[in-house]
Amino acid sequence: MTALYLEDLQPGQRFTSATHALTADDIKTFAAAFDPQPFHLDEEAGARSIFGGLAASGWHTAALTMRLMVTGDVRIAGGFVGAGVDLTWPHPTRPGDTLQVFTEVVEVTPSRSKPDRGIAVLRSETRNQRGEVVQRLTSRMLVPRRPARP
């Protein structure tokens, strides 16, 4: 496990996560708790909807993406703390999909007012086993600078 400080990040670096498979039951359980809409709960309602079949809540895709980022071999020192994100879901996540997250460092900016930290902008694509992008995520992460040696 590698914990990265701001000094360790540079634009163009890429990280690839492990994979995570999800089932129809996983999709329905998440939806029942957080996004109880028919197309996330029931195959037939999904088939009649804009999704053309049972589809995971976008928030489920987002949460699984976070899981894959947070449990990976490459971590940010102090943890993944997002100052802000934006998200799109170009394809639905389906039962049986295996997700994987591909992240690229886009920008690294030391804070002007706080010398112990900075902001890294990461762009992460979550892809299914067919290579389709189910989520594009841009995150502005708070990243600590490496503490000076005493």
Added chain:
Amino acid sequence: MTALYLEDLQPGQRFTSATHALTADDIKTFAAAFDPQPFHLDEEAGARSIFGGLAASGWHTAALTMRLMVTGDVRIAGGFVGAGVDLTWPHPTRPGDTLQVFTEVVEVTPSRSKPDRGIAVLRSETRNQRGEVVQRLTSRMLVPRRPARP
């Protein structure tokens, strides 16, 4: 329950959700599944972190916000289907917080290419019981137009 079509939406309309309270156990259960970082799992680790105490994953706050929007009295015809969102978390969500979502319609744009739908931009603030904003969400939602009468 009111199902709104694109024609029913106009900039400046406001909707207020019901409320949802969450516990330390809820925070830890969500975090264990989706965002297993120490400050979301353990009070002492939270106290030592940038959050200064146990804090919910931002994705938990986002998922609960969706739950409050989706189960409210005012719903979008065909369901809440987000084309894209952006999110910030100005304050952490804490054990014992009661969340409520305040939404305003910002923009309503019929699709040029698809006469049966459009995009509504909604701005939603999720606030705790002290009125602090724990999440700002801007969503671009796909909204169907009212079908013509036969």
